[in-house]
Amino acid sequence: MRNKLWMAALFLAGLSACNNYNLLEKLENPGGSKPQEEFTSNYYVFVSSWETKGDMSGQPFAECNAPMGIGRADCACTRAAASRNLRKNEHHQFRAYLSMPSPSTLDPKCHVAGLAQGCSPSFPGPWLNTQGQVVVNNFIRSDGMLDSNAVRYTEMQAVVPAGAPVWTGAGATGNVVSPCGQWDDASNGTNGSYGAADSTGATWQNNGTPMGCDQLKRIYCFATPY
Numbered sequence: 001m002r003n004k005l006w007m008a009a010l011f012l013a014g015l016s017a018c019n020n021y022n023l024l025e026k027l028e029n030p031g032g033s034k035p036q037e038e039f040t041s042n043y044y045v046f047v048s049s050w051e052t053k054g055d056m057s058g059q060p061f062a063e064c065n066a067p068m069g070i071g072r073a074d075c076a077c078t079r080a081a082a083s084r085n086l087r088k089n090e091h092h093q094f095r096a097y098l099s100m101p102s103p104s105t106l107d108p109k110c111h112v113a114g115l116a117q118g119c120s121p122s123f124p125g126p127w128l129n130t131q132g133q134v135v136v137n138n139f140i141r142s143d144g145m146l147d148s149n150a151v152r153y154t155e156m157q158a159v160v161p162a163g164a165p166v167w168t169g170a171g172a173t174g175n176v177v178s179p180c181g182q183w184d185d186a187s188n189g190t191n192g193s194y195g196a197a198d199s200t201g202a203t204w205q206n207n208g209t210p211m212g213c214d215q216l217k218r219i220y221c222f223a224t225p226y
Contacts, residue, residue, distance in 0.1 A: 015048070038085040039092075043127045043223040045135055047166060047197045048080065049154040054180025054192050054213030064183075067126065069184040070098050070111070077221030080155045086130070086223070097205070097220035098183055099169035099176040108170050109140035112222045123225035130157045139225055144173040146200040151220060164197040165217040172202035180213035188214045195220075207220065
């Protein structure tokens with residue numbers, strides 16, 4: 001009798017282990033496989049669903065923790081775009097609309113375009129927000145304005161609060177003004193410039209007096225134009 005009870009216990013334990021094998025994966029992917037990324041023919045721009053201090057540490061993707069500063073932000077933008085099927089192909093990158101003060105000054109549009117300072121990119125678009133509305137027709141205008149609609153939506157198509165602040169380190173025309181160091185500075189004594197996510201005027205990238213880099217703000221993520 002004791003042997004029978006022992007064998008029954010072993011059987012139940014084995015059955016339980018079998019049923020709980022990869023249980024989390026089964027719950028997240030009941031079809032048995034992870035969903036594959038789909039690609040688009042459009043260029044998109046979005047406001048990050050996450051907020052971060054001036055050192056870009058607030059991004060939610062563990063694989064983006066290793067880069068520092070603007071590299072961390074670029075990584076998070078691309079990862080977020082991939083998770084929502086916003087890329088044009090598996091190699092397509094998104095970059096954060098952030099200025100860089102050194103080693104060579106680089107304004108945000110040149111950073112996104114992957115070009116040197118002083119660039120005048122006029123890539124055919126348009127760039128759409130995640131509600132499918134045109135934001136800019138030919139990348140970033142020289143006057144710093146947007147063409148039609150505000151960015152204002154996250155990669156998840158959620159609208160951000162009115163006036164939501166977005167780190168840029170840019171002036172009204174997209175020039176370099178007050179970045180938070182190399183976007184690796186979250187100290188109270190450093191100030192960074194920011195824009196308003198629901199604006200189509202110059203305030204979309206510069207909305208007044210710079211604020212402390214220790215405060216939480218979002219970032220803009222642009223599809224690279226290639």
